[in-house]
Amino acid sequence: MRLRPVRPAGWWFDGLLLAALVGLTAALATGHLFGVDRAVADWAADHRPTAARWIAMILNYLGQGTPLTLLAAGLGVLVAVRLRSVRPVLPPVAGFVLTYLTIGPLKVWTARPAPSASVREPFLPPDQTLPLFQHELPVAFAQSYPSGHVANAIVWYGVLALLLAPLLRTFGRAVPPRLISVVRVIPPVIVLCTTTYLGWHWLTDSVAGLLLGLLLDRLLHRAPWDDVPLPAALRRWDRPFISAP
Template sequence: MRLRPVRPAGWRWDALLLAALVALTVLLTTGHLLGLDRAVADWADTHRPTAAYWTARVLNYLGQGTPLTLLAAGVGVLVGIRLHSVRPVLPPIAAFVLTYLTIGPLKLWTDRAAPSASIKEPFLPEGDAVRLFHTDGPYGVSYPSGHVANSIVWYGVLALLLAPLLRTFGRTVPPRLVTLVRVLPPVVVLCTTTYLGWHWLTDSLAGLLLGLLLDRILHRVPWDDLPLPGRLRDWDRPFISYP
């Protein structure tokens, strides 16, 4: 059983993503980049007219984890039914487990407030709102951005399932469409979640790094070759290499 190739190839990119996430966290912990976060948040706060606010808010729904989870699971089930295989359901399950075990624990551990926390929580010192490891309560779950990480992971899973789904209807998916599905929503979510003041800029960058790392892990898995229990022999058809 061989791992599937990813682009760009090589484990060094995975190592670089992880190292960059660790380095970013260390820099924030030691007080660096906080001024940049504050400057971006202050600019967004003074350049947010009503029309732009609601446009960004609507577009930010592209990164909602629960709807994306349900959508990916639904597409996986649909492909599985059409191919008579359980394998298309495995990527959504793995993506849910990976995001659940990484994003949430990191948020709780780093305990960072969102840019708007000082408004919602008047007792929160202004200078502390941007720091990691500083507060308890519902507003200490800002780092990394779950919206950004989720959008990268889940649209990557949807792109993985899109081609097999269309092939079951006798159609092919243009490579540019796959790229668009994987790239455009995360970019939109990164920009809107920062612009709305729901995350600091470095929250979004951390979500980007973590999401890319998880995406590479998921795309390395040889889904068509994973061993399954004998009782599933009649539901064991491949889906990625399905003609």
């Protein structure tokens, strides 16, 4: 099996993303970048009229993990039925496993409150909402880092883009490359901006979600989905879906 190409090519970019995530986490753990987070959060709070807040809340639904997971799974099943192949279901399953094993555990381990924790329960002093590793707090109030909305948006819109072209090919239509880029880029950017603007995450939470999401997205797009060995019982449902004409 050969890994599929990604851009930028090579593992160096994956290493760079991982190093940036580790470096950002280390910086926050030692009390750095708090001033940047506080300045952005305070600016957003001072420039959040009711109409803008509601628009941001609606747009932020683009990053809801559960609906995106179900949408990707449903699209995978639809492509699988039309192609009579089980392979289109593999990316959504792998995406669920990767996000489940990384985003949640990182949130629990880093134990960081959100900016809104000073104005909502547990009503922490503003300075106490910034540090990581506050394991004395209930888990429900310390799951801000990294942003799951941002990471989920990058992973799941990447999976949707991966399945969109094969689906439209079954209807005799081609997908413009620009449309794939729009699907993969615009929703995550909107989610990153809105989740920070609403005070649901610190800016560095969103950046960490971006780094983690890009790393997971590259892993998913590298996988040779058309060549993964399948059980003999699935031989009749073994057709490729990415390289299929």
